[in-house]
Amino acid sequence: MIADNSVGVVAPQRFYSDVPLTLKSGAQLPGFELVFETYGTLNAARSNAVLVCHALSGNHHVAGIASDNPKNLGWWDNLVGPGKPLDTRKFFVVGVNNLGGCFGSTGPLSRNPETGKHYGADFPLVMVEDWVAAQARLADHLGIEAWAAVIGGSLGGMQALEWSLQFPERIRHAIAIASAPKLSAQNIAFNEIARQAILSDPDFHDGHYAEYGVVPERGLRLARMIGHITYLSDDQMNEKFGRQMRYDQHTYNYDVDFEIESYLRYQGDKFAGFFDANTYLMTTKTLDYFDPAYAYGGDLAAALVRVRADFLVVSFSTDWRFSPARSREIVFALLKNRRRVAYAEIDCVAGHDSFLLNDAHYHAVLRAYLENIAV
Amino acid sequence: MIADNSVGVVAPQRFYSDVPLTLKSGAQLPGFELVFETYGTLNAARSNAVLVCHALSGNHHVAGIASDNPKNLGWWDNLVGPGKPLDTRKFFVVGVNNLGGCFGSTGPLSRNPETGKHYGADFPLVMVEDWVAAQARLADHLGIEAWAAVIGGSLGGMQALEWSLQFPERIRHAIAIASAPKLSAQNIAFNEIARQAILSDPDFHDGHYAEYGVVPERGLRLARMIGHITYLSDDQMNEKFGRQMRYDQHTYNYDVDFEIESYLRYQGDKFAGFFDANTYLMTTKTLDYFDPAYAYGGDLAAALVRVRADFLVVSFSTDWRFSPARSREIVFALLKNRRRVAYAEIDCVAGHDSFLLNDAHYHAVLRAYLENIAV
Numbered sequence: 001m002i003a004d005n006s007v008g009v010v011a012p013q014r015f016y017s018d019v020p021l022t023l024k025s026g027a028q029l030p031g032f033e034l035v036f037e038t039y040g041t042l043n044a045a046r047s048n049a050v051l052v053c054h055a056l057s058g059n060h061h062v063a064g065i066a067s068d069n070p071k072n073l074g075w076w077d078n079l080v081g082p083g084k085p086l087d088t089r090k091f092f093v094v095g096v097n098n099l100g101g102c103f104g105s106t107g108p109l110s111r112n113p114e115t116g117k118h119y120g121a122d123f124p125l126v127m128v129e130d131w132v133a134a135q136a137r138l139a140d141h142l143g144i145e146a147w148a149a150v151i152g153g154s155l156g157g158m159q160a161l162e163w164s165l166q167f168p169e170r171i172r173h174a175i176a177i178a179s180a181p182k183l184s185a186q187n188i189a190f191n192e193i194a195r196q197a198i199l200s201d202p203d204f205h206d207g208h209y210a211e212y213g214v215v216p217e218r219g220l221r222l223a224r225m226i227g228h229i230t231y232l233s234d235d236q237m238n239e240k241f242g243r244q245m246r247y248d249q250h251t252y253n254y255d256v257d258f259e260i261e262s263y264l265r266y267q268g269d270k271f272a273g274f275f276d277a278n279t280y281l282m283t284t285k286t287l288d289y290f291d292p293a294y295a296y297g298g299d300l301a302a303a304l305v306r307v308r309a310d311f312l313v314v315s316f317s318t319d320w321r322f323s324p325a326r327s328r329e330i331v332f333a334l335l336k337n338r339r340r341v342a343y344a345e346i347d348c349v350a351g352h353d354s355f356l357l358n359d360a361h362y363h364a365v366l367r368a369y370l371e372n373i374a375v
Numbered sequence: 376m377i378a379d380n381s382v383g384v385v386a387p388q389r390f391y392s393d394v395p396l397t398l399k400s401g402a403q404l405p406g407f408e409l410v411f412e413t414y415g416t417l418n419a420a421r422s423n424a425v426l427v428c429h430a431l432s433g434n435h436h437v438a439g440i441a442s443d444n445p446k447n448l449g450w451w452d453n454l455v456g457p458g459k460p461l462d463t464r465k466f467f468v469v470g471v472n473n474l475g476g477c478f479g480s481t482g483p484l485s486r487n488p489e490t491g492k493h494y495g496a497d498f499p500l501v502m503v504e505d506w507v508a509a510q511a512r513l514a515d516h517l518g519i520e521a522w523a524a525v526i527g528g529s530l531g532g533m534q535a536l537e538w539s540l541q542f543p544e545r546i547r548h549a550i551a552i553a554s555a556p557k558l559s560a561q562n563i564a565f566n567e568i569a570r571q572a573i574l575s576d577p578d579f580h581d582g583h584y585a586e587y588g589v590v591p592e593r594g595l596r597l598a599r600m601i602g603h604i605t606y607l608s609d610d611q612m613n614e615k616f617g618r619q620m621r622y623d624q625h626t627y628n629y630d631v632d633f634e635i636e637s638y639l640r641y642q643g644d645k646f647a648g649f650f651d652a653n654t655y656l657m658t659t660k661t662l663d664y665f666d667p668a669y670a671y672g673g674d675l676a677a678a679l680v681r682v683r684a685d686f687l688v689v690s691f692s693t694d695w696r697f698s699p700a701r702s703r704e705i706v707f708a709l710l711k712n713r714r715r716v717a718y719a720e721i722d723c724v725a726g727h728d729s730f731l732l733n734d735a736h737y738h739a740v741l742r743a744y745l746e747n748i749a750v
Contacts, residue, residue: 025627125627185612185635186604192636193600195629196643200593202577218575222597225568229561237560243666250664252400252500254570254656257663260560261567268571281629288632289625291618 005083007039007064010074012104017137021099027124030113034138035104036060036096039080040088042142048375049144050091051135052076053152053159056227056283057275059103062095063088078358085367090375091148099134100126100283102276109210109276121207125282128155128290132162136170148373151175153355154322155283158290161330165292168308173373175366177314178355180326181300181333182291187321190230191284194223198277207278216277221268223280228267233318233351293333300333307334311341312369314362316354342369380458382414382439385449387479392512396474402499405488409513410479411435411471414455415463417517423750424519425466426510427451428527428534431602431658432650434478437470438463453733460742465750466523474509475501475657483653484585496582500657503530503665507537511545523748526550528730529697530658533665536705540667543683548748550741552689553730555701556675556708557666562696565605566659569598573652582653591652596643598655603642608693608726668708675708682709686716687744689730689737696727717744 002008018031037060042049052062054075063080066072080086080093097105100123108123139147150160150171157179163171183191198204201219205212232240241260256262296302311334315327324345334341344365348354354362377383393406412435417424427437429450438455441447455461455468472480475498483498514522525535525546532554538546558566573579576594580587607615616635631637671677686709690702699720709716719740723729729737 025625027627182618184609185616185618185633186607186609188618188633189600189604189612189635189639192633192639193597193604196600196640197572197597199629200597222568222572222575225564225571226601229564229568232561234559234561237564241560243557243560243563250400252402252660254574254660257660258560258563258567260564264564264567265571285627285629285632 002065005081006077007074007081007088009067010037010039010061010064011067012037012060014104015138015141017134017141019137021130021133023124023130024127025125029106029124032099032106032134034096034099034106034134036094036138037062037064038095038142039063039093040091042092042144043375045375046143046145047148048091049139049142049147050086050093051139051147051150051163052080052086052093052095053131053135053150053156054095054098055152055154055156056280056287057271058156059101060095060097060105061103062093075356079363079366085363086151086370091370094138094142096135096138098126098131100279102279107276108207108278108282118208118210120210121278123278123282125285127286128158128162129166131159131286132166135159135163136167139170146170146172148375149173149175149370151177152179153177154179154352155287158287161292162290164307164309164311165303168306171309173312174309175312175314175369176327176330178316178319178322178327178352179313179330180322181293181329183288184326188288190226191288194226195281195284197222197226198281204277207281209277215272217272220272220275220277220280224271224275225264225268228264230321231351231353233320233349235318236349236351239349300329301336304333304337304339307337307339309339311339312365313341313343314355314365315345316351316362317345317347318349319352319354321352377440380456381452382449382456382463384442385412385414385436385439386442387412387435389479390513390516392509392516394512396505396508398499398505399502400500404481404499407474407481407509409471409474409481409509411469411513412437412439413470413517414438414468415466417467417519418750420750421518421520422523423466424514424517424522425461425468426514426522426525426538427455427461427468427470428506428510428525428531429470429473430527430529430531431655431662432646433531434476435470435472435480436478437468450731454738454741460738461526461745466745469513469517471510471513473501473506475654477651477654482651483582483657484651493583493585495585496653498653498657500660502661503533503537504541506534506661507541510534510538511542514545521545521547523750524548524550524745526552527554528552529554529727530662533662536667537665539682539684539686540678543681546684548687549684550687550689550744551702551705553691553694553697553702553727554688554705555697556668556704558663559701563663565601566663569601570656570659572597572601573656579652582656584652590647592647595647595650595652595655599646599650600639600643603639605696606726606728608695608724610693611724611726614724675704676711679708679712679714682712682714684714686714687740688716688718689740690720691726691729691737692720692722693724694727694729
């Protein structure tokens, strides 16, 4: 039975752009395909479209039940649906798998038309700026001149910010949740270790593992475990697992002693089973490189001069990956430019992952903000 | 030229115990050897001996210049020497490589007398309690009935605490720096990922890599990189590296872009070149299992009832591996037992690694405390 407030069963759609795309790196793609989903109905004025941008491991399946797998619920299903904070009775919501992704959009798993082989490591690195450029083509295709809002958490928030910079007239509201204007040294350090885990896996084969019929599972598994630590807060880990042991006694070997070990192994194994290593590598670089203030000598306010959108910025008290201080950097830079910006710092225990969860205060803030958007 | 306040050139000494040692796990060692160094002179009353306990990657070479390598300065040389806070004109200082270590004491790199082969993964897991039991035999050998002090940082502080529990009459002062009474779930999580990096390295060969003439360098390298993130504070990483780039432009590949990446790779490579993987694995378990309150239903104060030593507890404001809150747990449990305890929370930027550094306030606290110890 499908709940009343679910968008129901959803099938992915495809969009192909045959216009070459020059990437930030200088590399060029002759064309590309994006896989996407939509929920709700585009109104006659085409003024009610909301783009949901995914983070590192997300995809286009934002809400509802995947048509090919009834167990596959959208990653932001708690947010998007009829009567939910991002209400599909009001908004036409678009979820897209980003360029370079591994869920159907053109990326390292695709075949290079020139060689007939998987791109693998030959797929060019795609940056936040490129994602947004590709999303803009999808918007053109859907007849959306301007988004009512672009919303995303973490890396998704960076895309919302980038939309406000690259296409200031095509976005009315940017909603950046648990995000940051650029990574810190520690953020980069975690990404670098994840990359090294993948790059040093003997099954990586310089990124052409597909040609060898293998997957660098060891590396991907470690990369995900490392990431996972940064998604949870220390407090929540203690609340959820603490020093809870699997058995009454220590094993005195390297099997699971503590439940937290079991949890991490499970998360790592699961991820290694479905995510592409080249996409993972690329996306950590996408994160590392994002820094709109760089061309302005590090002055974020100067970088944001061209913003026209209103902003909602949300952070979580226990998020130590992108702490509230990082969100405040965005807020202050916007205020310096006399932009309209709402900011909420949500007190909660779940750390960075909170942006995916159903915290009442958090969802109330989103609901109120979205309700006030005129369409 | 050797500085006036250096202990000078130091050669390691060896102690062999032929009395079997039953470990906490139940395994038994028929005997064992410890490598150690001493600085200063044991006084006639044998009342001025200080044991320095090392942390995860440390060893017996605490101070001075190694006799076999003039570039090898002791890891706590800034603390130990004539006129330094741990003054060798007053104290007889002992540094020891712990049982199971990889710097000369009996451990996985040793040959099993029964098989003639390297122990490798067959070496039993050695816990903090076992380290202290082995150290007590060394104390017997040196004619030290009671230590004036046992001092250590991080895992070294856990040994100081354990001394006060296992041999309450043999330790007059315990100095626990940047330590914790047990690991948190997040601490265990970091250790588990380091273990998985080593265990999943194809060169690990179930811990018998020595028999194959290889070393699981990839795993060790990752393990060290992961550890390193937790040794530095986010603030210090930003101060030291920030987003400093290696080149003017992004590489758009997986070479070094940011200096932090170069630093981590360097630290990982260096470590993989000298540290033993089995010892690393074991020591992470030594950390994970340490929990003196466990047998008391988690009540640390109840566990510390038998403590007789005076305590100095030191923590560092930016240490997020073992935060000040963890040190305060020890302090409060001691106070509940009406033990004499001094506590200093040092405001500094360097994170967990601060215990190895020469912060003026920190060293002044140690100096004052050690000066007041009667010998």
